[in-house]
Amino acid sequence: MYIGIDVGGTNLKAGLVDEAGTIVAVERTPLNFQGPEAFAKSLAELAEAVMAQGGVAKEDVKNVGAGIPGAVLDGEILYTTNIPMEHVPLADLFRRYLDLPLLLGNDADCAAVGEYFCGAGRGTKNFIIVTLGTGIGGGLILNKKLYTGMGSGGEVGHLVTHPGGDLCNCGRSGCWERYASATGLIHLTKAAMAEHPESALHTVAAENGAVEGRTAFQAAEMGDETALAVCRRYVEELALGVIDLVNILQPEAVALGGGVAAAPDRLLLEPLQDLVARECFAHRGGKLTRIVRAELGNDAGIIGAAMLGRAI
Ligand SMILES: [Zn+2]
Structure with missing residues (x-):
């Protein structure tokens, strides 16, 4: 025990x-x-x-x-x-x-x-979890062991995907988590709502009482074009960091965790998997990293x- x-x-x-x-x-x-x-x-x-x-x-x-x-x-x-x-x-x-x-x-x-022992990473040798919340957290299993460097390694949220971009609370600008966390998704959603007063995003946000990470996915499921564009853009933001991680470490699987990861496969995991398959240099060797959903929740x-x- x-x-x-x-x-x-x-x-x-x-x-x-x-x-x-x-x-x-x-x-x-x-x-x-x-x-x-x-x-x-x-x-x-x-x-x-x-x-x-x-x-x-x-x-x-x-x-x-x-x-x-x-x-x-x-x-x-x-x-x-x-x-x-x-x-x-x-x-x-x-x-x-x-x-x-x-x-x-x-x-x-x-x-x-x-997740490595009991969830989405079972059976792998190299595995990464990326948790999408207020920020982006990360955990690396390399060669079947947890990798932490000198104690604080694996801070994947602070990869820079937009040099000169938004200021991050780590002190740098343009960190991945400013754009691809749930917070980043909410920013994208709000910006699209301001530009498109006719979008179903407004209806969904009003029903939920707030703009949330799931708002864009819910409106996209109703076929709303603006929401679909937000989801596509968000997946592109997510892919920027995931592709870097896969190019460096080429794990068998990358699992997404956090509330955002509950989005429908066709709006999140599938287009992300497509981008990773298409753009990862590491894949020219023929081995494809699977993009999966974390399984164990809290x-x-x-x-x-x-x-x-x-x-x-
Ligand atoms: Zn940062």
């Missing part, structure tokens, strides 16, 4: 996970950050709670893994994006409260590990954190 803990913005969610990657028990607790020591203690208590719920003893658990939004290295938190922690030896602190190894992973890396973080020990 393994325990995986997803450290979210407002909650800690732990799962007891078996060898096959099935979550057999879940426990949650609100994240109430009161310093690294108390944080380590709350992780240990949550791990104990999920063991109790699943009816297993500490001796049956190989390790606890935690997915952290930020950068980690060898059991140390280098920094996190949502909790004020820098250079915290969390695995050591954790052991004061529960005598099990605590492994740390970046949250996107945990999603990659989860469970990927817990399963991947639990399985970290098998990937690092």
